[in-house]
Amino acid sequence: MKRIGLLTSGGDCQALNATMRGVVKGLASNLDELEVYGFDDGYKGLIYGDYRMLSAKDFSGILTRGGTILGTSRQPFKLMRVPDDRGLDKVEAMKQTYYKLRLDCLVILGGNGTQKTANMLREEGLNIIHLPKTIDNDIWGTDMTFGFQSAVNIATEAIDCIHTTAASHSRIFIVEVMGHKVGWLTLHAGIAGGADIILIPEIPYDIDKIADAVRKRNRAGKGFTILAVAEGAVSKEDAALPKKELKKKMEENAKKYPSVSYKLEAELKEKLDLDIRITIPGHMQRGGSPCPYDRVLSTHMGSAAAGLILKDEYGYMVGIVNGKIKKVPLQECAGKLKMVSPDDQLIKAAKRIGISFGD
């Protein structure tokens, strides 16, 4: 008999359900008796003891369903050790729920912040398995996170649609792509969508270089330009500021502009007398059905997590490296961000075919 707790935490993405299905089906086919406790809305459910007993039936027919059947919430890691407004010690409360239900382990699906809390729970003595979810693909220790490829598909489709209208009107289009502090999603969707300029946080941009790239296209008879811009993109000028001043500048920018696209638009308007439009696909990028790649990845990772549980091996994130499942000790990966290297082969390839990164 195994008693498993399941929770999904942080921003949702495609393939959360597909991954949980992989875990539970992987266990159910190997165990006569299995009890699955699904916690509501992420760590909140674990803190306040809100859970549902789930049966194999709950995991049937959810391979293609977006979102999460458990619900999710953001519970910032930095606040986990801070008592809630009723004075409750959240860490102790989570441990109590775990022990009260006599769980054998807790399977936690989430991104970087979620992983830090998962590692803290491991340090507190709980048996933990973490599964890397996020459209940002910024989790260290795995080549790929589930959700990423589905989001690439959606952001690419947005750029594809913008292409036809941009060309018809000879306009400059800024397509703002999610990704938090990293540029993986923008880099991949930008290349897949044939963007002319790609701006990512890892390569701060020079507005003059961007204006030059647009002028060069115009001289070549291409009246339109598409910029795929990561929501976390930053100018060279801002990036050069000391950490404290940069934080202040970012706060000022946030007051002045709804997002980086509007700042970029204002900067470009000072350099170019051209028609500029902004498109922000936003949370659409996290929504809907997982793409086939993510369904396969989730099934692979979920089933691998079941394999670890059957062997009572805990304290790992299930990652994928060079196409092979890898169990990564949580203490090795927690707190590390996987960023795009400006020297990445893919960046070099994109530059070689004429894509500007504004550097």
Ligand code: F6P
């Ligand atoms: O981490 C996933 C993500 O979609 C980021 O790309 C984005 O910055 C953030 O979450 C948006 O968060 P929220 O759903 O809280 O607006």
